[in-house]
């Protein structure tokens with residue numbers, strides 16, 4: 446008899462085999478030796494050379510692998526899920542996640558609103574699998590490039606900012622569902638495993654701390670943040686990111702230091718984009734490194750950024766512009782649907798139908814092109830106090 450862990454292993458193996466078969470983008474470009482060489486960390490202890498998929502985060506991970514969710518859904522949730530499957534038929538909807546917090550930390554002032562709980566991630570992946578098929582973004586890019594149409598309802602999962610909690614909290618859930626994700630990391634943070642400035646300010650001052658001018662506008666005193674909170678919010682280090690790649694996840698670049706490209710000078714833009722893509726290419730030993738714009742709305746990047754990415758021949762570029770991707774769409778302008786703590790099951794199922802896409806686009810368009818971080822942070826505070834969603838980062 447095959448136990449649940451063995452089932453999960455088989456699901457992952459089948460998934461990776463399928464990804465390898467359907468795309469020319471390398472699935473695993475690093476070896477366990479590369480990960481060990483990149484530093485000592487959590488990943489080292491749980492690795493056995495020669496096999497990528499036996500790196501199950503069971504021995505060292507502080508969080509148990511959850512059971513697959515298959516609990517009965519409410520009437521409205523089931524209805525929206527049915528519509529979700531119908532509305533996305535023939536489309537590829539890419540989900541935009543950030544970090545995953547412990548279930549008991551939901552509602553803590555230091556948890557960003559664009560996080561989800563581990564329980565919610567489990568339930569959401571189960572909902573997507575009921576409505577359609579969750580594919581690897583590499584398969585999605587290959588499909589878009591081919592120009593073919595498809596009849597299935599397709600989803601792909603991405604995570605921005607690469608917090609270390611993906612290794613401890615998201616990876617077991619993804620493995621349980623046989624899902625491989627795309628993870629966009631800031632390469633300067635991979636060097637030091639530090640916090641993003643916005644997350645550090647929120648940890649110190651609550652949601653108001655995300656405002657650029659108050660109260661955390663000076664140097665960030667990271668030492669004042671509770672060590673446990675700091676550890677929950679910090680970004681992955683290289684060894685942890687490479688361990689995720691060994692599990693079959695696709696690593697991508699998200700600039701070097703999470704810079705809003707439209708507000709940087711041309712030299713800085715080039716350094717942020719080319720520097721991050723090339724750093725990942727060197728470590729992963731492949732040119733197939735995708736890219737995601739920080740903040741990701743239309744006024745957060747420009748045509749020159751896209752031209753540079755095209756010149757670098759990156760295989761895919763993700764924005765945070767809402768919507769689904771149709772056959773023949775440009776893999777260098779991928780739309781994504783942001784998910785956060787504000788997505789209860791019914792709201793999540795409704796969001797996935799695409800019925801809210803037009804509203805999301807209007808919300809993004811209302812932002813003036815010359816808005817600075819302060820205005821955006823003010824809007825986030827306002828949105829959060831209204832109990833609705835905040836914009837993705």
Ligand SMILES: [Zn+2]
Nearest residue numbers: 605606739838
């Ligand atoms: Zn980001």
